[in-house]
Amino acid sequence: MKRIYLSAIVFILLTFIFYINSNFSQEKSKYQYVGVEKCVSPCHNSEKLGSQYNVWKSSRHSKAFTILASEKANLYVKNANVKENPQESTVCLKCHVTGGELDSSYFTATYKKEEGVTCEACHRQKFITKTFLPKEKDCLKCHNNSVHTVPEFKFKDKCAKIAHPIPKEKTQEK
Numbered sequence: 599m600k601r602i603y604l605s606a607i608v609f610i611l612l613t614f615i616f617y618i619n620s621n622f623s624q625e626k627s628k629y630q631y632v633g634v635e636k637c638v639s640p641c642h643n644s645e646k647l648g649s650q651y652n653v654w655k656s657s658r659h660s661k662a663f664t665i666l667a668s669e670k671a672n673l674y675v676k677n678a679n680v681k682e683n684p685q686e687s688t689v690c691l692k693c694h695v696t697g698g699e700l701d702s703s704y705f706t707a708t709y710k711k712e713e714g715v716t717c718e719a720c721h722r723q724k725f726i727t728k729t730f731l732p733k734e735k736d737c738l739k740c741h742n743n744s745v746h747t748v749p750e751f752k753f754k755d756k757c758a759k760i761a762h763p764i765p766k767e768k769t770q771e772k
């Protein structure tokens with residue numbers, strides 16, 4: 599009799615732990631992408647804070663979706679044996695668009711794939727925390743030779759090319 603009791607308790611405990619666990623991992627993986635506009639207004643396009651939007655807009659990341667319609671893209675498509683339109687193929691979109699390999703449940707209504715590689719491809723936290731800034735390995739998810747060759751990736755140099763820091767003196771002024 600005691601044994602049955604004990605196994606019942608263990609069973610209930612295990613079920614509970616599994617339940618909590620699955621809930622946790624679900625929540626973790628369910629980050630929903632909001633698109634660029636939400637990051638821009640009203641914070642990240644003031645000169646005082648570093649005009650991150652303008653810097654991004656003039657970078658190649660903002661054109662990463664458009665470039666999939668170029669002639670060079672056709673060449674890569676052939677080499678990669680992609681049969682669909684590259685702007686619709688997850689093979690290409692997974693690096694050329696934020697969340698390009700994910701289904702629509704990961705996006706809010708403001709998300710647009712046309713925006714290409716957006717803030718959220720590199721920044722997933724809402725506020726400036728230690729984990730707000732991407733590390734080299736975050737860039738290498740895309741800057742690698744898996745589908746077509748890309749120039750060698752030197753983290754520091756490449757970060758300098760897209761630099762959009764919050765100006766130091768200016769933040770102290772206010």
Ligand code: HEC
Binds near residue numbers: 757
């Ligand atoms: C989601 C994929 C993705 C991530 C993550 C990513 N990139 Fe890119 N990056 C691209 C794509 C795609 C292009 C090319 C876009 C084009 O040419 O239209 C590109 C282009 C660039 C360029 C322009 C090429 C050049 O050398 O002038 C720089 C610089 C760059 N990325 C730096 C970075 C850095 C630094 C990181 C990490 C902090 C990073 N990228 C993270 C996909 C990504």
Ligand code: HEC
Binds near residue numbers: 740741
């Ligand atoms: C593993 C990530 C990744 C995948 C998958 C990927 N690309 Fe890219 N692509 C990049 C990166 C990173 C760059 C920028 C390289 C640089 O200049 O530093 C780039 C650049 C380009 C460019 C810019 C032109 C150039 O000079 O090379 C084109 C066009 C392109 N990709 C087309 C495609 C097509 C078409 C596909 C699908 C068949 C594809 N890419 C799949 C990461 C990827």
Ligand code: HEC
Binds near residue numbers: 637651732760764
């Ligand atoms: C390709 C990756 C990438 C994209 C896209 C990107 N960032 Fe960044 N961001 C970085 C990196 C790397 C740094 C740290 C070095 C630097 O300033 O470039 C940074 C720094 C920042 C900082 C400054 C933090 C500080 O303490 O100075 C802010 C704010 C920021 N990003 C906001 C944005 C916004 C808003 C967008 C979109 C409009 C954006 N980022 C797009 C990679 C990216």
